[in-house]
Amino acid sequence: xxxxxxxxxxxxxxxxxxxxxxxxxxNSASQSFFWYRQDCRKEPKLLxxxxxxxxxxxxxTAQLNRASQxxxxxxxxxxxxxxxxxxxxxxxxxxxxxxxxxTKLIIKP
Amino acid sequence: xxxxxxxxxxxxxxxxxxxxxxxxxxxxxxxxxxYRQDPGLGLRQIYYxxxxxxxxxxxxxxGYKVSRKEKRNFPLILxxxxxxxxxLYFCASSLLTEGEAFFGQGTRLTVV
Numbered sequence: 575x576x577x578x579x580x581x582x583x584x585x586x587x588x589x590x591x592x593x594x595x596x597x598x599x600x601n602s603a604s605q606s607f608f609w610y611r612q613d614c615r616k617e618p619k620l621l622x623x624x625x626x627x628x629x630x631x632x633x634x635t636a637q638l639n640r641a642s643q644x645x646x647x648x649x650x651x652x653x654x655x656x657x658x659x660x661x662x663x664x665x666x667x668x669x670x671x672x673x674x675x676x677t678k679l680i681i682k683p
Numbered sequence: 684x685x686x687x688x689x690x691x692x693x694x695x696x697x698x699x700x701x702x703x704x705x706x707x708x709x710x711x712x713x714x715x716x717x718y719r720q721d722p723g724l725g726l727r728q729i730y731y732x733x734x735x736x737x738x739x740x741x742x743x744x745x746g747y748k749v750s751r752k753e754k755r756n757f758p759l760i761l762x763x764x765x766x767x768x769x770x771l772y773f774c775a776s777s778l779l780t781e782g783e784a785f786f787g788q789g790t791r792l793t794v795v
Contacts, residue, residue, distance in 0.1 A: 582723070605782070606781075606782040608782065608783065615771070615789070615791075616788070616789070617773055617786035617787060617788050617789050618726070618773075618784075618786050619786070620783055620784075620785075623783065661725070661726070663782075663784075665782040669714070669779055669780055669782060670731070671716075671777075671782060671784055673725055673726045674725065675723070675724065675725030676725055
């Protein structure tokens with residue numbers, strides 16, 4: 575089993591809709607969790623860190639569920655510019671980043 | 684401006700011709716790593732370094748070498764490139780205890 579798993583998608587979503595992704599992980603000793611955004615053929619960029627209490631940044635909300643070992647990303651009022659691949663990542667006990675393979679999101683007008 | 688700089692951005696080479704992809708960061712990060720990204724496979728770590736003169740293999744190290752003689756630089760060396768090393772390569776750096784990674788713009792390598 576992969577350490578970090580994501581649904582690869584693509585998720586085709588109409589503009590303005592709310593979309594949510596989950597990312598499951600197997601290493602319960604994980605220290606930190608992140609969501610990254612990657613545009614086609616570009617480098618990944620940090621979207622949000624994920625805290626135990628959950629955190630929100632504008633239209634984006636990230637949550638961590640340690641009991642069920644998953645993190646989630648919710649995007650409200652989706653925009654065409656939200657089209658990208660979303661990567662989740664976690665650090666292990668040695669601070670190494672473990673990556674999911676990414677979920678592709680396509681927002682349609 | 685805080686950044687990770689990779690060069691070259693694009694490279695087409697022939698099988699067996701040694702090449703080096705450079706990576707430099709200006710954030711004084713201890714941790715640096717190299718990834719390759721192939722369709723459907725996500726980011727796979729090639730090598731990483733936790734500090735100067737400390738390097739370790741990642742998940743797919745075969746056919747690659749690295750060095751970390753200075754904190755800011757972490758070059759990736761392909762001694763004898765082969766077509767299966769055709770890929771998109773990313774260098775990344777981070778503070779060791781924070782995890783947030785900063786990526787270079789990527790190097791698209793084609794080996795023919």
